[in-house]
Amino acid sequence: MDRLNNILLWAGLGCFALSFLLSGLYPYLITDGKTPEASIRELAEDVSSDFRLLKEAYPIDFARAFPEGVNALTDPELATIAADDPRRGQSEDAWKNAYARALRDGRDLYIAEACWHCHSQYVRPVGNEVERFGPVRTTAEDNNALQRPVLWGTRRVGPDLTHEGGKRSNDWHIAHLRNPRSTSPDSVMPAYTWYFRRGFQIRRGVSSETAEREGIPADQSYPYPGLYDTKAEAEVALEKLKSSLSSNLEEEAERMFVAEGSGPDGDALALVAYLQWLGTWSPKTAEASK
């Protein structure tokens, strides 16, 4: 290779290197490079009440997915389900570990389903976006392990999710994931039915007086938390529940029964935990809560 070609080869590589220096390394050095990236565990320092509520509403699937969050002293029922899991703990630290794993799994699912191709996680200071979605994010707020790879997105078929945490209830998210049209008519978001499983629930019917008074169908019934794998398990649980009721509720117990049902599995719970986390963490609040 003669000299000219040599120079030109380096010039070509030089152009590439220059661009990386100017638009990759330089912004890194003056922003994220100055502070360490927050680990997922650090992001999970403040366990949200929404996450704790997920355990109340979906105890069995929660215990299976996040055994760390199951406390053997206060949840003897649940503890038997995950008894042989070494990660099971009883402290607030265990909750944080469970939360950290939920956030990580939720983020992974957010990537797996390419939610990031329809939703952005970056609010711009123009176009009334601050009014619609909330404050603009700073570099420090995005300098964390859940934003690596970055999930800013480039397209908004659905709304921005930067500040989604706490905007809606857990139940809204669960219903929305199962069928977006149920909560948002005309939505073009896909349904995520495979994060729901079938099983058996304990339900309680309404009394005929209530049905008449409230104008609801007489065969209306409401589920108790917990989705059991088999009918037998559900029936055992039902017997236990009935025997724990005080005697003045006997009439209620009469109306309890076991029926087929379906509910979110551990993945759906992780996804909801992640959505409810979005926008709730910042280095400032983390510093203050220490």
Added chain:
Amino acid sequence: MNSIPLESPEGTSNLVSKRLVLWHFVAAMFFLLTAMGWGFLISLQFFNLYPFDDISWLSYGRVRLLHTNEIAYGFLVNGFLGCLYYAIPRLTGRTVLNEKLGYLIFLVWQVTMVLTSIGQLLGKGQAVEWGETPTGFRPGSFDLNFVPVDALIAVGALLVAFQFLTPIAKSLHKRMYVSLWYMSAGFVWLILTYLMGNILAEWTLPGSSGAATVGLFIHDLVGLFVTPMGWGLMYFFVPTILRRPIWSHALSVIGFWALAFFYPLNGVHHFLLSSIPMSVQYGAVISTIAVEIVVTTVVVNFFGTMWGHGYALRKSLPIRWFYTGMILYFVTCLQCAFQTTLTVQEIIHFTDWVPGHAHLVMLGVFSFWILGIMTWLWPRLTGREWYSRRLLGWHYWLSAIGVVIMFLDLLSAGLVHGFMAKALVPWRDIIMALKPFWGIRIFAGGMIITGQALFAWNLLQTARGSRAYDYRMDLLTPEAA
């Protein structure tokens, strides 16, 4: 420029491995049809007509990844490789490094594509736009969850570089024609770009500096691989078919170096008005506008070459594909110069305007060039006369009209979306306002796919046909052909 040897039965057949060209073209057609099929499928989601709502691995989001990745790595790369196996031996007067290596590369590439598709359907795609090929690891950690396809692609790209850079290096004692500039740079840039985008954003750079790198990756993949390959091929095939030298060699070299300098500085314009430092954003805006000047020199050069020979547009279908692509290229780049300004960004970013722009570049420009080259080469590779020249015409018109409709439709949708969003209209009403546009997109997509299906059928019937291709046709100028 040395005169480029013409195809003839004896001619240069010992230089070019026709079978490799043919195989890559067949693979390219396969991925073109499947990728467009996926695209059509996901466009139905926007009308809530998606047929596989309950099947996780055929869900919208996962199929969305296949649509772009099979076009980028399945169609464009296979198409380019086919064309390069034809062009580079002719440009250098030497065979590629090794024909057997060619079959190995072919195999590696198709395995990569199949693994990418399977991985993405299983939800193992990576969150790097245009680089969603599975890393094989859980995001940002080293827990293995799938085959590390990214590594396989890097190996494939390295083999490709060896395969083609060898004949180029061997012929360096001659003055290098601009095609070889573009191509050799493209091979090296591809490897660097690929590693940068897929490794740094995954393992080292979070948040805004990650976004800056991803922006660079998105842009470099198009600007430093697809564009150089495309122009390199145009600089070879246009003079070959027109049988005229390129208008200005000086201009062609200016075009190349301006691309090498300005294109890679554009990356950050994919995340404007973000928390990336403003100085970096302004730099990207300015160099994006500068690219428009580069593009103009190149386009002027090609129109200079064509000057006075406009009849070729009517007579020669390949030339028509090429120049349609160039006009659309000019349109996209002009669009770039405007849409990169923060004023326009405010409205159009996050909307359908952007996919509209992307379809024009990827389909209307680079795919059109590859399709044009295929149209020119296919009878020469198979030795068979076209099954139907009329179908070739249909292919062109369905594709060209289809892509223009889709482009204008998505552009309008983007403006509607952008202004409604700014006016704080409820999201549900924005969706309702966009549905008619999404309907037109389904229609335009249908047109484009029909065109490609006709072309595939024509290719197949031609290869199976019995009428021999008359090589004397090659000695005629397009005027007479």
